[in-house]
Amino acid sequence: MAHERFVINKNDIPGLLGAIASKEVLIAPIGNEVGDINLLPVSGDDVSSVVLDYENTINSPKEFFHPDSEALFRFTGASHDDADMVYVAEEIVLFGVRPCDTAALGYLDKVFSGDFEDELYLKRRDKSVVITLGCTECHNGCFCTSTGTGPFLESGFDIQLVPVATRYVVYTGSDKGSAFIERYGKYFKSAKAVDKRDAELAVLKAAKCPPKFSSDKVYDRLSSGKVHGDLWKDVASRCQSCGSCLFICPTCYCFTVYDNERPDGEKTRCRQWDACYFRGFTRMAGGADPVGSGEGMAKRKYNHKLWHDKDRFGISGCVGCGRCNESCVGNVNWLENIIRIEKS
Amino acid sequence: MYNKHLYIPRACTISAIREETPDIKTFKLSFREKWEMEGVDLVEESDFRPGQFVQVSVLGLGEAPISISSSPKDRGYIEISVKASGSVTEGIHGLKEGGEVGLRGPYGNAFPIDDCKGKDFIFIGGGVGLAPLRSLIRYVMSEREAYGDITILYGARSSKDIIFREELDGWNAVKDTKAYYTIDRPEPGWSGNVGVVTTLLKDIGDIKGAKVFVCGPPIMISFALKGILSFGARDEDIYLSLERYMKCGVGKCGHCYIGGKYACMDGAVFSYAQLKDMEVEEAAGV
Numbered sequence: 001m002a003h004e005r006f007v008i009n010k011n012d013i014p015g016l017l018g019a020i021a022s023k024e025v026l027i028a029p030i031g032n033e034v035g036d037i038n039l040l041p042v043s044g045d046d047v048s049s050v051v052l053d054y055e056n057t058i059n060s061p062k063e064f065f066h067p068d069s070e071a072l073f074r075f076t077g078a079s080h081d082d083a084d085m086v087y088v089a090e091e092i093v094l095f096g097v098r099p100c101d102t103a104a105l106g107y108l109d110k111v112f113s114g115d116f117e118d119e120l121y122l123k124r125r126d127k128s129v130v131i132t133l134g135c136t137e138c139h140n141g142c143f144c145t146s147t148g149t150g151p152f153l154e155s156g157f158d159i160q161l162v163p164v165a166t167r168y169v170v171y172t173g174s175d176k177g178s179a180f181i182e183r184y185g186k187y188f189k190s191a192k193a194v195d196k197r198d199a200e201l202a203v204l205k206a207a208k209c210p211p212k213f214s215s216d217k218v219y220d221r222l223s224s225g226k227v228h229g230d231l232w233k234d235v236a237s238r239c240q241s242c243g244s245c246l247f248i249c250p251t252c253y254c255f256t257v258y259d260n261e262r263p264d265g266e267k268t269r270c271r272q273w274d275a276c277y278f279r280g281f282t283r284m285a286g287g288a289d290p291v292g293s294g295e296g297m298a299k300r301k302y303n304h305k306l307w308h309d310k311d312r313f314g315i316s317g318c319v320g321c322g323r324c325n326e327s328c329v330g331n332v333n334w335l336e337n338i339i340r341i342e343k344s
Numbered sequence: 345m346y347n348k349h350l351y352i353p354r355a356c357t358i359s360a361i362r363e364e365t366p367d368i369k370t371f372k373l374s375f376r377e378k379w380e381m382e383g384v385d386l387v388e389e390s391d392f393r394p395g396q397f398v399q400v401s402v403l404g405l406g407e408a409p410i411s412i413s414s415s416p417k418d419r420g421y422i423e424i425s426v427k428a429s430g431s432v433t434e435g436i437h438g439l440k441e442g443g444e445v446g447l448r449g450p451y452g453n454a455f456p457i458d459d460c461k462g463k464d465f466i467f468i469g470g471g472v473g474l475a476p477l478r479s480l481i482r483y484v485m486s487e488r489e490a491y492g493d494i495t496i497l498y499g500a501r502s503s504k505d506i507i508f509r510e511e512l513d514g515w516n517a518v519k520d521t522k523a524y525y526t527i528d529r530p531e532p533g534w535s536g537n538v539g540v541v542t543t544l545l546k547d548i549g550d551i552k553g554a555k556v557f558v559c560g561p562p563i564m565i566s567f568a569l570k571g572i573l574s575f576g577a578r579d580e581d582i583y584l585s586l587e588r589y590m591k592c593g594v595g596k597c598g599h600c601y602i603g604g605k606y607a608c609m610d611g612a613v614f615s616y617a618q619l620k621d622m623e624v625e626e627a628a629g630v
Contacts, residue, residue, distance in 0.1 A: 072351040072352075073349075073351060073352045075403050078403065078444070079355050079403075079444060080352065080353045080354060080355040080401060080403065080444065080446035081354070081355040081376075083352045083353075085349065085352070111596065112596065114595065115594075115595075115609070116350055116594035116595060116596070117350070118350060118596055119349070119350060253596065253598065254597060254598030254599070255591065255592075255596070255597050255598070256591055256597065256599075257406060257407065257591045257592065257597065258406060259403065259404050259405060259406050261404070267403070267404065269351070269403075269406070271591075271597075274591075274597070274598070274599070276598060276601070281589075281599060282588070282589050282599060282600075283589060284430075284587060284588070284589050285408070285429040285430025285431075285432075285433060286427075286429045286430075286561070288561065288562050288587070290562070290588065290602070300601065303603075303604065304601065304604070307604070308603075308604030311604060312604065
């Protein structure tokens with residue numbers, strides 16, 4: 001759809017956030033006493049702790065749509081026919097999501113739709129408005145210009161904010177985004193020619209952030225099948241199978257399913273995030289394990305995100321947020337390894 | 345779909361249980377009410393294609409992916425043959441006639457029977473791996489005249505572990521159909537074939553142009569492949585039904601990922617040519 005343009009002064013942001021928080025569930029970047037910034041629900045009294053000058057939040061928006069653990073259904077009686085859904089899908093506004101993370105939601109939308117639609121995820125997405133905050137500076141830890149997922153998005157957002165001096169130029173990209181602007185109309189003014197020009201300059205300047213690798217070259221190397229096995233051995237020797245890189249990844253979606261009975265007697269079939277770096281991820285009841293080695297698991301992850309996803313969805317499974325590099329206790333560096341693959 | 349919701353299984357009644365071996369039972373599952381799937385009344389049709397599987401649920405224990413072992417022409421019910429090997433399958437074994445399991449599915453692709461009219465068939469099964477093949481064998485036997493020679497080769501650990509033995513003997517008596525079975529080691533009182541299933545290959549004669557269907561444990565698959573290839577089978581004529589760990593069955597949970605595909609949606613049936621083309625992470629059994 002055609003983008004509409006508006007402007008909001010940075011000074012008016014607290015007022016807007018307060019107005020949202022009084023009517024809807026607001027999720028925004030919140031700083032804590034040690035300087036960590038997380039995407040968290042914000043109450044009306046709390047809007048002063050919202051931070052909008054951060055590289056990225058520690059958590060990605062994934063958990064608000066695909067929670068780390070949730071009930072698929074509840075069963076009270078002895079029969080499957082008595083089972084009922086219990087999931088909650090609230091109207092939420094996510095404010096200040098980086099473009100890489102918004103792109104990651106676009107990726108997850110593809111995973112959870114298709115021939116089999118995952119109602120739990122898709123209902124939450126339907127009821128959400130995601131307000132993307134574009135990046136005007138290059139950061140060391142991330143690499144969206146290599147994965148094509150930033151520093152600003154051309155599509156796939158509800159609303160995108162372009163920071164320009166003391167104001168944000170606001171682009172709508174979906175019907176949900178336009179409805180949001182209408183809902184909070186008093187905070188937004190129509191953009192003028194100068195706003196449009198300034199925003200375009202800011203976007204052009206940010207786009208100059210040099211890529212760290214060519215994702216096409218990496219795709220070619222991986223799909224040639226000729227990447228040297230030493231790389232997978234290196235990853236396997238460092239990887240502690242803790243799963244942190246996969247849980248923190250904004251696009252990783254794997255889950256396991258288990259039946260749970262709570263102390264109060266409620267019985268549910270639940271899903272919980274799972275990680276393909278866990279031993280046993282593919283092990284079957286008889287003991288056979290088609291991918292039992294660390295090298296096999298490493299190769300599967302790189303192939304999946306950087307090669308197979310491009311074949312399957314036409315987009316990279318890595319959005320370049322760089323969180324996995326930060327979280328790894330074994331010092332496996334995803335970005336450095338991608339560059340090794342590119343140069344191999 | 346048998347299920348009304350993606351993740352909520354539909355209740356089915358266990359209408360019969362047959363003990364095949366000490367650890368494999370066949371369960372006949374009947375639908376409880378008229379239930380239309382894409383315009384087909386399942387109570388009349390049991391609509392699925394040979395090679396597809398169902399997620400079988402026991403409340404409190406979870407689900408396991410199990411191939412359907414009956415034919416789509418066995419109407420009003422489906423059969424599953426379950427080996428007790430984990431918590432869910434052991435739970436299924438503990439159920440009695442009249443009891444309930446939940447079903448989701450049918451899921452997965454299927455054996456490519458439409459391309460196979462008039463062709464010769466070779467089935468190679470090991471252990472409980474005969475179950476998905478039985479679905480196709482029963483289907484083919486029900487319109488026997490539409491196909492060429494059929495050879496069924498089956499291997500079990502011991503004489504006690506042979507499943508569908510009466511059916512195997514029955515198929516062997518049908519014109520242009522041979523069914524051989526073998527056990528891994530000699531046993532007192534056993535006068536039949538001894539040795540792994542590939543030792544039966546010597547009896548099959550000319551296999552050029554035959555469609556080959558393989559299912560069994562990984563080690564058996566790798567030997568069966570070597571054997572059948574040495575007899576001149578073409579990569580694209582060999583179809584394998586792969587066993588993988590699965591949770592959702594619908595391409596979301598990630599467990600059955602194999603070389604960029606999901607065994608639950610893109611498989612579980614793959615041709616050997618397809619598998620060779622895929623950059624499989626590790627090639628256990630393929």
